[in-house]
Amino acid sequence: MGETVEQQLAAWVKQQLSQEQAVTLQALSGDAGFRRYFRVSNSQPPLMAVYAPPTTENSELYLAVSQMLASGSVRVPQVQAVDLQRGFLLVEDCGDQLLLSALNPDSVDAFYHQAMDMLVALQAVAVPEGALPHYDGQRLWDEMALFPTWFVQGLLDQPWGRNEQTLLDECFDWLVVSALEQPQALVHRDFHARNLMLHSHSQPAGELVTIDFQDAVTGPITYDLVSLLRDCYIRWQPAQVEKWALAYRKKLIQKGRQAGVSDQQFIQWFDLMGLQRHIKVLGIFARLFLRDGKAGYLHDLPLVLHYTLTV
Template sequence: MNRYKSLQQFLNPHFEDEVYQLAAITGDASFRRYFRLNRGQDSYIVMDSDPAKLDNTPYIELNKVFSEHGFKLPKILHADEKQGFFLLSDLGNTHLADMLDDKERINHYKHLIKLSAQWAKMPPVEHMKDFDRAFLELELSIFLEWLVEGFLELEVTAAERTLWQTSCELLIENILAQPSVTVHRDFHSRNIMHSEQQWAIIDYQDAVQGPVCYDLVSLLRDCYFKLPHDELEYLLEHAFAEFEQQGLLSNISFATFKQWFDLTGIQRHLKAAGIFCRLNLRDGKLGYMDNVLPTLRYISDVAQDHSSLVELGKWINSKIIPATLVALNKVPTK
């Protein structure tokens, strides 16, 4: 309540004595809170990002960099960096997630593949971490800690731990083998917006230097929406051609590209499934638990297509998914 009062004190000077309405926007997975501010016909987004919990410097600095390179992002209109309050432009209410039943879906994805390639070509700047081995090991550990041992309360056997370590090494080597580019890290249907006939990007502050296939996985193997198989295959071939044309790939076969894509997806989805459970157990956010099973099934299905990861897929399918089904029945109703 005290922080909300401080937020109002931040806003009041920018609107003088004008009456405005503030309504909470739900659904963010971080510690940030968002509000929509309406004043007459005008609307804005207000972000509460407590600096005691989050470093806001990347949000501010990367906003400048990406905007200068022509990407449409929320504009920072006013900021109190010390308190972590931001007044942003309002990009509207339409996310890619709201357009997935559109007859133009394939064309939307084609435009976004091109946008992701342009994003990838951004030169590295300060505040972009490297997606290196230590970073990858940390991300993969989230799955065991928060899903297997935390949410499912399973004890990992010695054989399973060996399988896990071997599989993680394969996934890490796959990622490190790829060209390193600028990666958004969460380039999916809930972070891509359609605003004023343009595609706009939000939640960009965790951008890193990482594998060329990562954002493509976020887009085409979205944890929140599953593309039909034939559309996925078509768009993956389209992306390969686009990435070649944009100079992101050189002397790489489509088969190699597909393997990079598949195994990058397994790494990302292991991390994502763990994060969904962490949001539940640590942060009390239950809304992401509906996405755990579809994400685990992605892992199981894709792993079976790669001989080196078949055993990982079997473990997920025979032990982790059944245990998850049982555990989800015990999760309180949202």
């Protein structure tokens, strides 16, 4: 009987570390699609081994985005070694603390300003022509099309006729126009408190690190901002969210970036970008439950629906 993928990965890690003793991998739970993560025991510095099946995961793009972000002083897990053919990666272990678990009314303002400073740096990263897909009108539309298919018809089992589709088409057109008229920059595409970590092993501890950026594109400047401030997993008061959004606009202006002609225009971009994202997320969360059996996302639907109905 041949070796399992985990055994092959452990042997590869041992080879990369040039050590004689066997390597022990501790499997980590998580919702990372087809990727599997393992903590490497007793490694110095702390490391994680990753199996990203080449048939489903684009590790080459992950590495390219990682290098782009690091070149722009955006803190990401450092990659120590890689075998693209087998889908093996050896990366820095940043610990277990997601930003989400550290957020409370007393801490959130400081943490969000820290995250927004990271986002300012991320959006300043130069993207070589053709290196990343564009968040174009077709991509934005296709994402929103998940909503009637998976949420309305699939999850709610509601009829969907021509009149409803016509009305939704007009709404989608409006949202796409708003997104495309914004200044364009690198977009993480899932920039929120579950994809930001407080580094457990940094000196000093608590350095902010972003993860799960392999789906990055170039697109609207408010996309990642609304992902952070109208997070699908935690809610803050609308007045505070608007205050943060305008503080971010001020950060952009201070860096000489384009950020709309007025606060009103920027907030409109922000609101409509959030509506596009949350319409998409309603479809994605419904699909994760119906197709993939991930019922946990149903608990997050009420907040996403709230965001969608209150714009």
